[in-house]
Amino acid sequence: MAVSVNEERLFQKFIKLAEIPSPSLKERELADYLISLLEGFGFSVEEDETAAKIGGTTGNLLARLPGDERYQSLFFCCHMDTVVPADGVKVIFEDGVFRSQGDTVLGGDDKAGIAALLELLEMIKEQDQPHGMLEILLTVGEERGLLGSKNFDYKKLEADFGYILDSSGSPGAIIIAAPAQNILNITVKGKSAHAGFEPELGVNAIRLASEVISRLPLGRIDEETTSNIGIIEGGKATNIIPDSVFIQGETRSLQREKLDDITSRIVKEFEQIKEIPGADCEIKVRLEYPEYWLDPEQHVIEFAAKAMERAGLKPRLEPTGGGSDANIFNAAGVQAANLSIGMQKAHTTEECLDSRDLVSVVQILWEMILLSTEGMQP
Missing domain, CATH: 3.40.630.10 (Zn peptidases)
Structure with missing residues (x-):
């Protein structure tokens, strides 16, 4: 019944x-x-x-x-x-x-x-x-x-x-x-200076981060893989060249090899910041789940x-x-x-x-x- x-x-x-x-x-x-x-x-x-x-x-x-x-x-x-x-x-x-x-x-x-x-x-x-x-x-x-x-x-x-x-x-x-998911925590470091008096002495961390983000493979990479930058935090005031910015992003894929590949591509882009005088970059990658x-x-x-x-x-x-x-x-x-x-x-x-x-x-x-x-x- x-x-x-x-x-x-x-x-x-x-x-x-x-x-x-x-x-x-x-x-x-x-x-x-x-x-x-x-x-x-x-x-x-x-x-x-x-x-x-x-x-x-x-x-x-x-x-x-x-x-x-x-x-x-x-x-x-x-x-x-x-x-x-x-x-x-x-x-x-x-x-x-x-x-x-x-x-x-x-x-x-x-x-x-x-x-x-x-x-x-x-x-x-x-x-x-x-x-x-x-x-x-x-x-x-x-x-x-x-x-x-x-x-x-x-x-x-x-x-x-x-x-x-x-x-x-x-x-x-x-x-x-x-999918498996990686979380990327990235801190881009520059050098502060007065934005009006002597901006030439500063290294703008937000600008450096923005330039890298503009080059990143984001969104749907293929039918099994995605990536995203979801959080950006930085800056203290409009009259200060920002010396630090925090970025958090993620990568996902149904295939671990693809996850590792897209994560590596993003990491390599940010690591180029280390070659710029007065700048640095710290990157931490964490597997959130398999x-x-x-x-x-x-x-x-x-x-x-x-x-x-x-x-x-x-x-x-x-x-x-x-x-x-x-x-x-x-x-x-x-x-x-x-x-x-x-x-x-x-x-x-x-x-x-x-x-x-x-x-x-x-x-x-x-x-x-x-x-x-x-x-x-x-």
Whole structure:
């Protein structure tokens, strides 16, 4: 017998979640709310020590619900934090679409995933649906560079495999490849002087940096590789030749060789500044997260595709240009795939979520629970 999603309950839950402020490193209020709900469903909930490590208010939450050992165990992961502006979110639900009032993000990234999981748990409880052991990992600081997942102890996970619910686009996408990312922190140094009395004695760090940036390969390098300069900070006053400027950029690629190549090209351009009298340049490159590739024949992919088909959707195996907790899971040897959950225009005040997509996510999750009891083994 088909089981219907309680749409009114689902929608109200999403609105409730979205209107609880949880900017990165300040997820405490949302975490306490979710702990209460999860314990009400019979989960044990453990909070780790990540808060102290990253300077936040909250650690990662690992919730576990015992199940029938004959069935496959699953985990699901969402992040609790959102980008800013996130204070005073008021959700507008009109024509079947969730939006903010336009002065904040909506928070569907990633509260759409959390809302879908909570509705799944309501359905399991109402239907007394058999299931294997279930784990839900709620991470913190994801929007600050996957901080929560980087500090999680993966030996604590007991489930066979699982899914991160955190990709944009209509439901049905299974992310089989995601890029590695390098962060470049660059300080260009010049020499200060009075801009009106003796500018000839100065070396303008902003000008030097600008000249290099104008030569850089930026934007889309190829279909697998991108680069960007995102932050420039420098200067003290208009009457002072600036002696220092800070630049932060990034490079990404699905292929590590390409990542290394584009990063090296940018570094070499900036290093030319060292040849200019009175100038210098310091460059630090940090791997923010590694790439991952999943075989379409891996169980974690086939299982999700089957559940999507049963939910009436056509599975789409796609690469992405963004990183997620899935990058860290797979680097730790945990079989995990990121799934699309309907959010659109994430990280902007125009972010929106179609309610039909939110319902579809719940239907996919429900089919996963059913499928886990039907003998589709890893």
